[in-house]
Amino acid sequence: MSTTDSVVTVGTELLADAVARQAVGVTQVDWRPPMEGTAADLAAVAADPLRAAANERAVAAMLEVTATLVDVLPASAALGLQTGQFLHAGPPITWDRASGPLRGGLMAGAALEGLVDDPEDAPALFESGSVSLEPCHHRSAVGPMAGVVTPSIWMFVLQDAASGRRTYCSLNEGLGKVLRYGAYSPEVLQRLRWMNGVLGPLLQQAVRRAGPVDVTGILTQMLQMGDEAHNRNRAGTLMLLRDLGPAMVTSGTDAADVAEALRFVGANDHFFLNLAMPACKLALDAARGIPGSTMVVAMARNGTDFGIQVAGTGDEWFTGPAQLADGLFLGSYTADDANPDIGDSAITETAGIGGFAMATAPAIVRLVGGSVPDALATTRRMHEITLAENPRWTVPVLDFQGTPTGIDVSRVCRTGILPQINTGMAGRVAGVGQVGAGLVTPPAEIFPAALRRLAELARDRAAVARG
Amino acid sequence: MSHFHVELRPGAYADSVALLQVSRSVQGIDGVLAAQVAMATPLNVDVLTQMGFAVPERATPNDMVVAVHLRDPARLDAAITGVDNALRDAGRRSEGATEVAAPRTTAAALRRDPGALTVVSVPGPHAMVEAMDAVESGSDVMIFSDNVPLDHEVALKRAAAERGVLVMGPDCGTAVVDGIGLGFANVVSPGPVGIVAASGTGCQQMLALLDHAGVGVSSALGVGGRDLSSTVRGLATREALRRLDADPGVELIVLISKPPAADVADEIADVAAGLATPVEFALLGPGRPDLTAAAEAVLRRLDREVPDWPAERPAGARDPGRGARLHGLFVGGTLKSEAALIAAETLGADHGHTFVDFGDDAYTAGRAHPMIDPTLRLEHLRRAAADPETAVILLDVVLGHGAEDDPASLLAPAVAASDRPVVVAVVGTATDPQHRDRQVRALVEAGAEVHLSDAGATRRAIELLGERA
Numbered sequence: 001m002s003t004t005d006s007v008v009t010v011g012t013e014l015l016a017d018a019v020a021r022q023a024v025g026v027t028q029v030d031w032r033p034p035m036e037g038t039a040a041d042l043a044a045v046a047a048d049p050l051r052a053a054a055n056e057r058a059v060a061a062m063l064e065v066t067a068t069l070v071d072v073l074p075a076s077a078a079l080g081l082q083t084g085q086f087l088h089a090g091p092p093i094t095w096d097r098a099s100g101p102l103r104g105g106l107m108a109g110a111a112l113e114g115l116v117d118d119p120e121d122a123p124a125l126f127e128s129g130s131v132s133l134e135p136c137h138h139r140s141a142v143g144p145m146a147g148v149v150t151p152s153i154w155m156f157v158l159q160d161a162a163s164g165r166r167t168y169c170s171l172n173e174g175l176g177k178v179l180r181y182g183a184y185s186p187e188v189l190q191r192l193r194w195m196n197g198v199l200g201p202l203l204q205q206a207v208r209r210a211g212p213v214d215v216t217g218i219l220t221q222m223l224q225m226g227d228e229a230h231n232r233n234r235a236g237t238l239m240l241l242r243d244l245g246p247a248m249v250t251s252g253t254d255a256a257d258v259a260e261a262l263r264f265v266g267a268n269d270h271f272f273l274n275l276a277m278p279a280c281k282l283a284l285d286a287a288r289g290i291p292g293s294t295m296v297v298a299m300a301r302n303g304t305d306f307g308i309q310v311a312g313t314g315d316e317w318f319t320g321p322a323q324l325a326d327g328l329f330l331g332s333y334t335a336d337d338a339n340p341d342i343g344d345s346a347i348t349e350t351a352g353i354g355g356f357a358m359a360t361a362p363a364i365v366r367l368v369g370g371s372v373p374d375a376l377a378t379t380r381r382m383h384e385i386t387l388a389e390n391p392r393w394t395v396p397v398l399d400f401q402g403t404p405t406g407i408d409v410s411r412v413c414r415t416g417i418l419p420q421i422n423t424g425m426a427g428r429v430a431g432v433g434q435v436g437a438g439l440v441t442p443p444a445e446i447f448p449a450a451l452r453r454l455a456e457l458a459r460d461r462a463a464v465a466r467g
Numbered sequence: 468m469s470h471f472h473v474e475l476r477p478g479a480y481a482d483s484v485a486l487l488q489v490s491r492s493v494q495g496i497d498g499v500l501a502a503q504v505a506m507a508t509p510l511n512v513d514v515l516t517q518m519g520f521a522v523p524e525r526a527t528p529n530d531m532v533v534a535v536h537l538r539d540p541a542r543l544d545a546a547i548t549g550v551d552n553a554l555r556d557a558g559r560r561s562e563g564a565t566e567v568a569a570p571r572t573t574a575a576a577l578r579r580d581p582g583a584l585t586v587v588s589v590p591g592p593h594a595m596v597e598a599m600d601a602v603e604s605g606s607d608v609m610i611f612s613d614n615v616p617l618d619h620e621v622a623l624k625r626a627a628a629e630r631g632v633l634v635m636g637p638d639c640g641t642a643v644v645d646g647i648g649l650g651f652a653n654v655v656s657p658g659p660v661g662i663v664a665a666s667g668t669g670c671q672q673m674l675a676l677l678d679h680a681g682v683g684v685s686s687a688l689g690v691g692g693r694d695l696s697s698t699v700r701g702l703a704t705r706e707a708l709r710r711l712d713a714d715p716g717v718e719l720i721v722l723i724s725k726p727p728a729a730d731v732a733d734e735i736a737d738v739a740a741g742l743a744t745p746v747e748f749a750l751l752g753p754g755r756p757d758l759t760a761a762a763e764a765v766l767r768r769l770d771r772e773v774p775d776w777p778a779e780r781p782a783g784a785r786d787p788g789r790g791a792r793l794h795g796l797f798v799g800g801t802l803k804s805e806a807a808l809i810a811a812e813t814l815g816a817d818h819g820h821t822f823v824d825f826g827d828d829a830y831t832a833g834r835a836h837p838m839i840d841p842t843l844r845l846e847h848l849r850r851a852a853a854d855p856e857t858a859v860i861l862l863d864v865v866l867g868h869g870a871e872d873d874p875a876s877l878l879a880p881a882v883a884a885s886d887r888p889v890v891v892a893v894v895g896t897a898t899d900p901q902h903r904d905r906q907v908r909a910l911v912e913a914g915a916e917v918h919l920s921d922a923g924a925t926r927r928a929i930e931l932l933g934e935r936a
Contacts, residue, residue: 006582007586008576008601010585010587011611015869019868030568032480034593036529046595047599047622047623047626384575414571415571
């Protein structure tokens, strides 16, 4: 028999003490009862003969993906988006349930596409039902905050080298009064037109000339440089400029336009976020549709609902009410001004960065309402609910431990530990823009709901197997 | 004017042993007449009701009940503060800012400590999920928990069989693996015997008898009482036999169990016949040898001398009086079954004799095992001692790691208070943490007759029954 020199105990401490008294090393699990009403489903899922291998496959598929930026295109060309088609962040929603910032973003989008002259006229258009709303996620895209995408908006195009699969995300507009936070004033539209007319084509030329940009590689480096790639992307943004800058300068574009583009990107600490997000989606999409897997492949919010999708449950969304973030506010804004959580950016946490990699980004812990010890504890706590460690994305201060990767619905229900998400806060009234930033978690009930479905599928398979 | 205070704390949770410690600590507060802090399982609500507390009907097993009987209602605040302090002290390690928090699942613990052996003792309905973590990471696992659903056991053991992992249990009270005692394990020297046991206290009886005879045990692998049923089909027994057969230190394997399902028995006999190591079957049942006889068979097979099993009598004999009943109050399930079998064989059909196993699932839902929490048995013992129908009381005291630190000190006053004969089987080894000799002495001084062999104790109790007036 194998030599045993240590024991893991879960349950009564007395048995742990009895082992410890025999001079054997003991790791005692801090066990507590699972989330209410989940015990039977947890057992059904644990007993599912597919689960262990399915989760290994899901993790491996996710980790194998390498994301490269291969092109920059308008959404019409990249996604085939037609006039009157609007993409938005989060699970599906209709105009009548849309929150202020999502409405504001849609109003800006309608004006940008020329469907209305004045954004204030747009609500009638959306109420009429003559235009369509669809989640970004349903088109292989992700959108930060409101996540509104219209045909003329330019998109980063990311590709997995091995499979050729692609994901998409719009270009980052900067902070403050911007479409993604629900602002639609003339300055917002003016900036979007400049991005469509100058920045998008210039980046397209640069990417095509400089060759594909290794986004996964930049993520690896930036995580070692103090970015968690959700609320802080400063190192990543500058590395992108390093890779694209020369080709931008020599593109033949007017020097003043190039200078303005370099200034705009360089001054925007969040610019790389819009590459981190589709890179994460590209990786997670590789794990979709694996029967038996309990791994979360998307977390997304539309400002009203928070939804998750799971590898073993196809394209089904499990939703609950989006929560209000806890954090710090800009200027004189208060919690009363904030809209519930919004955006597809929680795809970063789903992939194991952002809030999950807080320990690597001490420079921003105060911005999102925390302390350095909190940041270390957060990353460690997320390891309790994840299936693996990402060998590529490591955290120096945690002795280069890989970031916690692959949220397991079962472990969330077992521990009651909810994924920690770093987020910006949009004003609850359309048109306001950003009011703060902070920390938020999903509504707890969506994990038991997903677990219930996984358990149903497992029981159905067992019934078929029994004949 | 005494005061009964009951409050529910929904959502609070602590394990039954922690709550036992909390209850004891609160019982020690000045002005507290009685106190129970427990999860509101049906059993615990019964106990509380019998103690005079009115538990609200809305209480569910997920609620913690704080019940305090006070000499004076003015003492309430102090008592509740005592409860809160005790709960806090019984709680978990502090989670300081820089300190690494304890793992929250078995999977997380095994990620930190790969290759460790796992011991699961969470409440039964939750045990499989934790044990499956162990199986999936290739860690052998002992499941101490009882009340584990049968389908959970089957799923777990099938997964384990695919991976060559050993699942000991559920409801496995005792194991010795690589010299480490798990659960209620006795301290034994290594030696030529390997044990596979579908019975925890049966295993302990064998360990204690072999130890007294000077024969060591290399491993004792529990498989759980249902392993040889037609549903589980010996999945763990097969793996345990294979492990012991592969151990060059094992000269003889002893398989201890209640009689298996007939078809499973044939399959296991085939497995045993295919091993290089001989297997001695110690299967309890009507017409079969008791555990002491089985231990003697093992000794003979090893060419060892069979000793006289120790028995110590108190100074003054007690009179069984006119009562007709033998009350066997056990913490060991197998010891109880063995006693009941011997009584049935000797005395014939039921004559009102009772044999109760306080370790049975019915008595442990939401409570610690009686080897840890003697409350329920002590209550029955006092009742039996006061019953004029009682002729003889038969008890077991099981020693070893994990068991109560000083069980004799708790039993002795109740034994001394009885004027009927009390016969006790003290199952343990000389090197057990409770100091067997000290336990035996305390019980003998309280007036009990003490045996090492449960079968011996039972036969003696029956003999005393025959001497009644």
